[in-house]
Amino acid sequence: MSHSINPGTGAGINPGAAADHGRAADRASSGAPAPLLELRDLAITFATNNGDVQAVRDAHLTVMPGETVAIVGESGSGKSTTALAAIGLLPGNGRVSSGSIIFDGEDITHASEKRIVELRGASIGMVPQDPMSNLNPVWKIGFQVRETLRANGLPSGSQDVAKVLAEAGLPDAESRANQYPHEFSGGMRQRALIAIGLSCRPRLLIADEPTSALDVTVQRQILDHLDTMTEELGTAVLLITHDLGLAAERAHKVIVMYQGQVVEAGPALELLTNPRHPYTQKLVASAPSIASRRIASAKKTGEVAGDELAPSEPRSPQHDTVIKVAELTKVFKLRGSWGRSTDFTAVDDVSFSVTRGTTTAVVGESGSGKSTVARMVLGLEPVTSGSIEFDGVDLTTLGRKELFDFRRRVQPIFQDPYGSLDPMYNIYRTIEEPLRVHSIGNGKSREKKVRELLDQVALPSSMMQRFPNELSGGQRQRVAIARALALDPEVVICDEAVSALDVLVQAQILNLLADLQSELGLSYLFITHDLAVVRQIADHVAVMEKGRLVEQGTTDSVFDNPQTAYTQALLAAIPGAGLVLPPEAA
Amino acid sequence: MTWYIVRRFLQLIPVFLGATLLVYFLVFSLPGDATAAICGERGCTPAVIAGLREQYNLDQPFWIQYLLYLKGVLTFDLGTNFSGRPIATIIAEVFPTTAKLAVMALILEAVFGIVFGLIAGLRKGRIFDSSVLVLSLIVIAVPIFVLGFLMQFLIGVKLEWANPTVSGDATISELLLPAVVLGLVSFAYVLRLTRTSIIENVNADYVRTATAKGLSRKRVVVVHVLRNSLIPVVTFLGADLGALMGGAIVTEGIFNVNGVGNTLYRAVLNGDGPMVVSIVTFLILIFCLANLLVDLLYAWLDPRIRYA
Numbered sequence: 001m002s003h004s005i006n007p008g009t010g011a012g013i014n015p016g017a018a019a020d021h022g023r024a025a026d027r028a029s030s031g032a033p034a035p036l037l038e039l040r041d042l043a044i045t046f047a048t049n050n051g052d053v054q055a056v057r058d059a060h061l062t063v064m065p066g067e068t069v070a071i072v073g074e075s076g077s078g079k080s081t082t083a084l085a086a087i088g089l090l091p092g093n094g095r096v097s098s099g100s101i102i103f104d105g106e107d108i109t110h111a112s113e114k115r116i117v118e119l120r121g122a123s124i125g126m127v128p129q130d131p132m133s134n135l136n137p138v139w140k141i142g143f144q145v146r147e148t149l150r151a152n153g154l155p156s157g158s159q160d161v162a163k164v165l166a167e168a169g170l171p172d173a174e175s176r177a178n179q180y181p182h183e184f185s186g187g188m189r190q191r192a193l194i195a196i197g198l199s200c201r202p203r204l205l206i207a208d209e210p211t212s213a214l215d216v217t218v219q220r221q222i223l224d225h226l227d228t229m230t231e232e233l234g235t236a237v238l239l240i241t242h243d244l245g246l247a248a249e250r251a252h253k254v255i256v257m258y259q260g261q262v263v264e265a266g267p268a269l270e271l272l273t274n275p276r277h278p279y280t281q282k283l284v285a286s287a288p289s290i291a292s293r294r295i296a297s298a299k300k301t302g303e304v305a306g307d308e309l310a311p312s313e314p315r316s317p318q319h320d321t322v323i324k325v326a327e328l329t330k331v332f333k334l335r336g337s338w339g340r341s342t343d344f345t346a347v348d349d350v351s352f353s354v355t356r357g358t359t360t361a362v363v364g365e366s367g368s369g370k371s372t373v374a375r376m377v378l379g380l381e382p383v384t385s386g387s388i389e390f391d392g393v394d395l396t397t398l399g400r401k402e403l404f405d406f407r408r409r410v411q412p413i414f415q416d417p418y419g420s421l422d423p424m425y426n427i428y429r430t431i432e433e434p435l436r437v438h439s440i441g442n443g444k445s446r447e448k449k450v451r452e453l454l455d456q457v458a459l460p461s462s463m464m465q466r467f468p469n470e471l472s473g474g475q476r477q478r479v480a481i482a483r484a485l486a487l488d489p490e491v492v493i494c495d496e497a498v499s500a501l502d503v504l505v506q507a508q509i510l511n512l513l514a515d516l517q518s519e520l521g522l523s524y525l526f527i528t529h530d531l532a533v534v535r536q537i538a539d540h541v542a543v544m545e546k547g548r549l550v551e552q553g554t555t556d557s558v559f560d561n562p563q564t565a566y567t568q569a570l571l572a573a574i575p576g577a578g579l580v581l582p583p584e585a586a
Numbered sequence: 587m588t589w590y591i592v593r594r595f596l597q598l599i600p601v602f603l604g605a606t607l608l609v610y611f612l613v614f615s616l617p618g619d620a621t622a623a624i625c626g627e628r629g630c631t632p633a634v635i636a637g638l639r640e641q642y643n644l645d646q647p648f649w650i651q652y653l654l655y656l657k658g659v660l661t662f663d664l665g666t667n668f669s670g671r672p673i674a675t676i677i678a679e680v681f682p683t684t685a686k687l688a689v690m691a692l693i694l695e696a697v698f699g700i701v702f703g704l705i706a707g708l709r710k711g712r713i714f715d716s717s718v719l720v721l722s723l724i725v726i727a728v729p730i731f732v733l734g735f736l737m738q739f740l741i742g743v744k745l746e747w748a749n750p751t752v753s754g755d756a757t758i759s760e761l762l763l764p765a766v767v768l769g770l771v772s773f774a775y776v777l778r779l780t781r782t783s784i785i786e787n788v789n790a791d792y793v794r795t796a797t798a799k800g801l802s803r804k805r806v807v808v809v810h811v812l813r814n815s816l817i818p819v820v821t822f823l824g825a826d827l828g829a830l831m832g833g834a835i836v837t838e839g840i841f842n843v844n845g846v847g848n849t850l851y852r853a854v855l856n857g858d859g860p861m862v863v864s865i866v867t868f869l870i871l872i873f874c875l876a877n878l879l880v881d882l883l884y885a886w887l888d889p890r891i892r893y894a
Contacts, residue, residue, distance in 0.1 A: 089794055113803070121800025128798070133791040136810050137890055147809070148799040180889045196799060 035062040042099035070251035074502035078260040125202035129209040131189035135181035142177030168195035187218040215365035220573040246575035286507035323354040328386035348547040359524040361538035369547040411484035415496035417476035421468040428464035453482040474505035667861040684845035688830035691769035703780025722774035734840040764841040783815035824880025828873035
């Protein structure tokens, strides 16, 4: 973050790096620095069965040597497409229909395949989005680095490979190079991908959501490392992200894309404090990473601000405990070699409770055991030891019949609205199913109920006959909420219920959940990795690390005064957490 | 890994016992007197029949017969068939021909199937892809004996490019035409499987990343697309090798190949119980070994598969 806030460092070109490049040297005489990458009125269309679809229109951006430029936008905004077009990586049905791509003074819009292959790797590197799917699973990491070096005519001995990996912060690089991707954690894979992207010292690095699949603390380390490396090498970075906070923190210049168009561009801080385009204004207002801080500061100054986003004000507390989890432990048996099994403690002695009508959030990174807790509370996973009391009754002692009745009172909403709705069921059948399973009412009363539910989640009842694939992600999640509410549950367990959604949609769903809570007196158990979301929705927070509960308390106390080092690290790692905005920006 | 192989070999024991028991039982329950098949039209004297019954343990109850047979197998004595020739000798005589034919067919279907499938997959929806798909569908749809006789007639009889039948020596060049016929259907499957697999993999994220690294198109296809796409294809080829080794009764019949399939067919017609059981047992073992080979190849192709 050293350089990131001050847009003035945008001109921080590494003269050494630029000078040993012939073309750049030619131009150095002309005085003003020339842009490294320039997209001029770029339009990209995709050929589909229903004719051409324009994905990007009039995209215009410049990246100066050594500069970090971020493109921010939601999914489908065309941000990745724009960046991928710059190295000729559009999918087969996509093409640049007009405009031009200028790299280092050379028009490469329609450059030959040979020329593009020359540029890739050597002059323009890429760090892709998902570390899980971007390394070929059947080749060793070292092989995948080596072939990059070799393809671009660099020395590719095992020392060179190890050096490249070590630079990207991979510990014990020499022996790690002999491992396969599946033996690496997500963070290590991303380091390997960064190593590959920067191995040939490109002058421009395209980083497509380089850390969005990683835990926040890992994300922070990786981004810090990437910052340091690109700064040392004088590499310009084109950073693509959906996270405005992250963009503002890391980039000199931010470009906001919306529905295939650049709607706003400018220095990061200026864009945050003074967004001009309505979309940017909305984005700034609902970006959780930024909003959460703002709410916090507003509270401190006694202002009642951000109430629509923060239902964390205690609502007429009834103070009875609806769920009480005590000394909950889950041990999985892992199959070892020679038929032996080893124990893996996924959840270790966890105790917390949910007060009726409030929201308790369980926060943790991947592998912390938070989802296992949710599954046990839902009665989907047998408990190894400990107890889960629901309204005073221990869940672990329930029989089949009682468990069936219990399920009526506790309903889940899962992360992936694409995966959790049956694609063969229309919306009516999806929402009606729990009613039918529990034999509630007749056909007529069920239909009335479904209409009511759709109304509650702000979907038109005309949607009943539609199928999940015709709905957007946000709409699907509304359907999932309606389904969860069909049985009038007392507790709703949200397992990463908003994590897969774009920020604006996420804010809408969080609002909806808050409204429903005050309307219906629901209690939420909110499982999430996203502290910014916790800030907006939860009354109580329990922080989990490696199966253990390391800290719990009211949301305000945990956020304002975190006791353990782990919680502090988590909070510090929220992108944009370090940004201090002038109060009027709120 | 060693432990895995040992375990796989141990698994062969129940498979072997179960399969032999089943086949033995089926042959045992065949209607008719086995000795009648040996004696033929003229018939034998009761003394000879009694002698035969004793020689082949036909006078014993089923379990004893089976256990005596197992004892024979374990001491590497497969006994003699009803004509009195040692079964082991017969298998040793005909198996090399079948093995040669099977390996040739496998190589043909693998090489052409993978190459055509690769090209079709990379040019999805273009003319090559469409025509190859239609052709492969025809090959799959038409029964193998039709294709066999057709090719024998066209290539062997009309054009005289190859011998229409195979002599006792079964040379490679003689076996080429039967091998093509034998591998034809599997070739169509390999082609389609490869094509689907290529189409799936060519859009994988790691392929895009490999392209972004600056690798040439050729290298991306060979190193990153092809190897990953071969995993399901290898599974199919392995299972197919087992099936091909089992002898192709139809193809061997058409081209008069003196192989396992033909021998087994004759043994079944003659009601030659010991011969049928021995050949089937032998084939089962070959099939199991081929499967083991595939699984090991699998681990080599996909390091994520761990054998523990």
